[in-house]
Amino acid sequence: MKKYKVAVVGATGLVGSTFLKVLKEYDFPISELTLFASERSAGKVLEYNGKEYVLQKLEKGCFEGIEIALFSAGGKVSEEWAVEAEKSGTIVIDNSSAWRMVSDCALIVPEINLNAFDNARKIVANPNCSTIQSVLPLKPLQEKFGLKRVVYTTYQAVSGSGQKGKNDLERTLKGEEPQFYPYNISKTCIPHIDSFTDNGYTKEELKMVNETRKILGLPDLKVSATCVRVPVANSHAVSMMVELEKEFTLEEVRKAFEEQDGIVLVDDPQNLKYPVATMANGTDAVYVGRIRRDLSCDNGLLFYAVSDNIRKGAAANAVQIAKALIEADKI
Numbered sequence: 001m002k003k004y005k006v007a008v009v010g011a012t013g014l015v016g017s018t019f020l021k022v023l024k025e026y027d028f029p030i031s032e033l034t035l036f037a038s039e040r041s042a043g044k045v046l047e048y049n050g051k052e053y054v055l056q057k058l059e060k061g062c063f064e065g066i067e068i069a070l071f072s073a074g075g076k077v078s079e080e081w082a083v084e085a086e087k088s089g090t091i092v093i094d095n096s097s098a099w100r101m102v103s104d105c106a107l108i109v110p111e112i113n114l115n116a117f118d119n120a121r122k123i124v125a126n127p128n129c130s131t132i133q134s135v136l137p138l139k140p141l142q143e144k145f146g147l148k149r150v151v152y153t154t155y156q157a158v159s160g161s162g163q164k165g166k167n168d169l170e171r172t173l174k175g176e177e178p179q180f181y182p183y184n185i186s187k188t189c190i191p192h193i194d195s196f197t198d199n200g201y202t203k204e205e206l207k208m209v210n211e212t213r214k215i216l217g218l219p220d221l222k223v224s225a226t227c228v229r230v231p232v233a234n235s236h237a238v239s240m241m242v243e244l245e246k247e248f249t250l251e252e253v254r255k256a257f258e259e260q261d262g263i264v265l266v267d268d269p270q271n272l273k274y275p276v277a278t279m280a281n282g283t284d285a286v287y288v289g290r291i292r293r294d295l296s297c298d299n300g301l302l303f304y305a306v307s308d309n310i311r312k313g314a315a316a317n318a319v320q321i322a323k324a325l326i327e328a329d330k331i
C-alpha cells in the first residue's frame with residue numbers, strides 16, 4: 001500500500017493532538033510526518049508512534065513535497081496557509097470555518113458526500129462539530145422520508161472552545177473568576193457560541209444552518225438553530241426537531257438510523273438507555289436516541305444525538321475523509 005507524506009498544522013492543539021492519536025489508531029499510511037505549530041512552539045518536540053518530531057513554524061515553501069495536510073490552527077492560519085499548501089500540490093483537509101462555504105471547496109462528512117471532492121478544489125473543509133453529528137442522522141431521513149424543516153438546539157461542551165474553554169471550566173470549578181466565557185461556565189449554561197450577527201443569531205448557529213444545507217445538497221431547506229455552551233468537559237449533544245415530507249413509523253425511523261454507517265442507536269429510555277457524553281467520549285460514533293413523535297405538527301420527529309466533538313466533530317472526521325479518499329483512489 002502506498003504511504004503518504006503527511007503534515008499536521010496546529011499539532012499542539014486540542015484537535016491537532018487528537019489528529020495524531022487518530023492517525024495512529026487508524027494506522028494511517030504515513031511515510032513522512034511534519035508537525036507545525038505557532039512560532040511559540042517551534043523547536044519543541046512531540047512524539048508520534050514512538051518517534052520524536054521537532055515542531056516547525058509555517059514559512060514559504062514549507063509544504064513542498066507534502067501530499068496531505070491536516071489543518072487545525074484557526075481560521076486565519078487556514079485562510080493564509082491552505083492556499084500556500086494548495087500551490088504546492090498538497091491536499092488540505094481544514095478544520096476551521098474558513099473554507100466551508102466557499103462554493104468550489106467540498107464540505108465533507110465521508111459517510112454522506114465523499115463525491116463532493118470530485119470536481120472541487122483540493123482544499124477540503126471539515127464541517128462544524130455540531131453539524132457533523134446532526135447531518136449523519138438527517139441523511140437517512142432525507143433519503144427515506146424527505147426533509148421539510150429542521151430545528152436544532154445544541155448543548156455544547158467546553159472542549160469545543162479549545163484549551164481556553166477547558167481551562168475556564170476547571171478554573172471556575174475551583175471557585176476562581178472566569179477569564180474566557182462571559183459567565184461562570186461551572187454554574188450556568190450560556191446561550192452564546194461565537195459572535196452575534198445582525199439578525200440575532202450567532203455565527204455558530206448560522207454555520208449549522210448553512211453547512212447542513214450544503215452537505216445535504218438542499219439549499220432551500222428550512223433550518224434554524226440555537227447553540228448553547230454547557231458545563232460539560234467533552235462531547236456535544238444536539239436535540240433535533242425534524243418535519244418530514246412523508247408519513248413514517250417510529251420503527252422505520254429506528255431501522256433507518258440503525259442502517260446508517262457511523263450511527264449507534266441507544267434508545268431504550270425505560271432502562272435508562274439514551275445518549276450521554278460519557279458514552280461518546282473517546283469514540284467516533286454518533287449516538288442517537290430519545291426518538292419520538294413531535295406532538296406539535298404532522299410528520300414531526302424528535303430525537304437527540306451525542307458525539308465526541310474533538311473526534312467525530314473534528315479530528316476523526318478529517319482523518320476519515322483522507323482515508324476514504326485514498327481508499328476510493330481519489331488521491
Ligand SMILES: NC(=O)c1ccc[n+]([C@@H]2O[C@H](COP(=O)([O-])OP(=O)(O)OC[C@H]3O[C@@H](n4cnc5c(N)ncnc54)[C@H](OP(=O)(O)O)[C@@H]3O)[C@@H](O)[C@H]2O)c1
Pocket residue numbers: 009010011012013014015016036037038039040041042058072073074075077095096097128129159160161162163164309310313314
Ligand atoms: N475544539 C473543537 O471542538 C473544534 C471542532 C472543530 C473544529 N475546530 C477548529 O480547529 C481549530 C483548532 O482548534 P483547537 O480546539 O485545537 O484549538 P487550540 O487547542 O487552541 O489549538 C490551536 C493550535 O493552533 C496553533 N497555532 C496558533 N496560531 C498559529 C500560527 N500562527 N501558526 C501555526 N499554528 C498556530 C497552536 O499552536 P501553539 O501551541 O504553538 O500555540 C495550536 O497547535 C480551530 O480552527 C477550531 O475552530 C475545533
